[in-house]
Amino acid sequence: MNPYQNLDEHPQGNLPSSDPNLSPEQDFVEIDHHLSPKLSKQTSHEPIEFKKRFSFIHDADNITKMEHMELYWEDLTIKAVGKVKKNIGGKTMRVIEEKVILNSLKGVVSPSTFTAILGPSGSGKTTLLNFLSGRIVSSNLVMNGTLKMNNVPIDSIEKYSNKIAFVQQDDILMAVFTPREALIFSANIRLNLSQEKKEEKVNKLLRDLGLEKCADTIIGNELIRGVSGGERKRTSIGVELLTNPSMIFLDEPTTGLDSNTAVTIMYLLRDMANSGRTIVSVIHQPSTEIFREFDKLILICKGNIIYQGDAQAAVDYFTSINYECPSMTNPSDFYMKIMNPEGLMIEMMEKGMNVNKENKKELSEKFEERVSYFTKKYKESKNYEELCSKETIPVKIEKYANTVSWIKQFVLLFKREFIKVFKNPFDLRVRLSQYIIFSCVCIIVYHDV
Ligand SMILES: Nc1ncnc2c1ncn2[C@@H]1O[C@H](COP(=O)(O)OP(=O)(O)O)[C@@H](O)[C@H]1O
Numbered sequence: 011m012n013p014y015q016n017l018d019e020h021p022q023g024n025l026p027s028s029d030p031n032l033s034p035e036q037d038f039v040e041i042d043h044h045l046s047p048k049l050s051k052q053t054s055h056e057p058i059e060f061k062k063r064f065s066f067i068h069d070a071d072n073i074t075k076m077e078h079m080e081l082y083w084e085d086l087t088i089k090a091v092g093k094v095k096k097n098i099g100g101k102t103m104r105v106i107e108e109k110v111i112l113n114s115l116k117g118v119v120s121p122s123t124f125t126a127i128l129g130p131s132g133s134g135k136t137t138l139l140n141f142l143s144g145r146i147v148s149s150n151l152v153m154n155g156t157l158k159m160n161n162v163p164i165d166s167i168e169k170y171s172n173k174i175a176f177v178q179q180d181d182i183l184m185a186v187f188t189p190r191e192a193l194i195f196s197a198n199i200r201l202n203l204s205q206e207k208k209e210e211k212v213n214k215l216l217r218d219l220g221l222e223k224c225a226d227t228i229i230g231n232e233l234i235r236g237v238s239g240g241e242r243k244r245t246s247i248g249v250e251l252l253t254n255p256s257m258i259f260l261d262e263p264t265t266g267l268d269s270n271t272a273v274t275i276m277y278l279l280r281d282m283a284n285s286g287r288t289i290v291s292v293i294h295q296p297s298t299e300i301f302r303e304f305d306k307l308i309l310i311c312k313g314n315i316i317y318q319g320d321a322q323a324a325v326d327y328f329t330s331i332n333y334e335c336p337s338m339t340n341p342s343d344f345y346m347k348i349m350n351p352e353g354l355m356i357e358m359m360e361k362g363m364n365v366n367k368e369n370k371k372e373l374s375e376k377f378e379e380r381v382s383y384f385t386k387k388y389k390e391s392k393n394y395e396e397l398c399s400k401e402t403i404p405v406k407i408e409k410y411a412n413t414v415s416w417i418k419q420f421v422l423l424f425k426r427e428f429i430k431v432f433k434n435p436f437d438l439r440v441r442l443s444q445y446i447i448f449s450c451v452c453i454i455v456y457h458d459v
């Protein structure tokens with residue numbers, strides 16, 4: 011039976027087993043400690059029993075080809091440079107302005123570890139994730155810093171791109187494809203294997219991710235009805251898993267999903283970390299259940315890291331700096347509250363202060379002071395000290411090698427565009443009407459010229 015079958019009817023923890031040979035009693039298995047030697051040491055919470063349900067992840071062939079990757083960054087500063095309109099001496103002028111997005115950050119993400127990044131909107135989470143995964147594309151961003159892969163300084167992460175996967179916040183799947191077609195397309199364009207082997211991999215993934223039931227339903231989008239949000243997200247993750255990455259970055263994989271579906275996505279990430287992979291994910295408003303699955307936590311506020319370390323030890327850390335998480339409160343809600351100006355405003359109102367236009371400036375200054383305090387305290391903390399004196403074992407990693415020729419990739423992409431147009435008759439009709447109307451306008455305007 012499939013772990014995701016009738017997902018919505020199954021409360022988490024009650025999901026049926028993925029392995030048809032397992033009895034319900036064998037359904038839950040302990041974390042595979044030999045695959046994840048660090049995990050037992052790293053998690054400070056009681057080891058939770060997980061279902062080892064994702065056979066693709068633990069596939070012997072995939073495990074042997076997987077490499078342990080530890081990524082370390084230091085003095086990472088990212089600034090956005092742009093022209094802004096300013097009123098200078100009564101005149102509106104366009105001046106070049108620099109905006110610091112990430113402010114001299116130091117950090118590490120390790121194998122066999124699930125690192126969660128939390129922070130308010132606009133704090134720089136996606137920018138950090140994009141940088142670490144080698145996906146910064148904006149030309150107006152100026153970057154400085156040092157990167158080390160397994161303790162070896164590297165000038166660019168791009169050469170490791172065959173070992174790194176990135177699951178974007180917005181799914182970039184083709185709406186007219188089915189999950190099976192999306193996976194087969196990805197396998198064709200990225201894997202240099204026989205068709206039979208590729209199909210075998212795809213079928214295994216579909217089974218593992220609980221997508222068998224909807225494998226031949228179109229993915230859809232806002233306009234075309236298709237699979238559910240959770241199934242779409244699992245397809246996006248599956249597309250990335252095909253290449254057997256050692257390091258996976260995800261930007262808000264649970265946003266917009268119901269709590270049960272979000273938890274099952276977490277189990278998948280947890281299982282990937284257990285298998286030795288480095289998992290880094292930005293998570294939006296995690297529930298207590300989801301928070302329990304994190305090994306490490308990075309809190310980012312206004313481009314500064316204000317906490318980095320064991321996720322379950324963060325509550326004690328904040329208590330030690332006089333920010334105590336109230337009992338019966340989800341720690342992540344507490345962190346979000348203290349990292350947001352709105353949270354401070356609520357605190358001030360609770361103390362009987364009137365927040366109005368006049369003291370809004372005062373509120374913003376107070377919030378700046380709070381962020382500076384958190385940043386200073388974090389830089390004085392034991393966690394930061396440990397990070398500065400971090401010694402890692404050098405491990406050789408194979409360099410990037412593209413396995414499918416560019417001609418084949420070109421043909422496949424061309425074919426995909428063709429399918430996209432013909433599988434979406436509405437889009438085709440709209441486009442055709444556009445071209446006809448545009449041609450008519452051109453004829454009317456220019457016919458006598
Ligand atoms: N290329 C860019 N040019 C200018 N500003 C940018 C650029 N990329 C990001 N920013 C700004 O940097 C801040 C952090 O963005 P982002 O990393 O997307 O935040 P988050 O993911 O935490 O919501 C935002 O204020 C955003 O507007």
Ligand SMILES: [Mg+2]
Nearest residue numbers: 135136137261
């Ligand atoms: Mg973001």
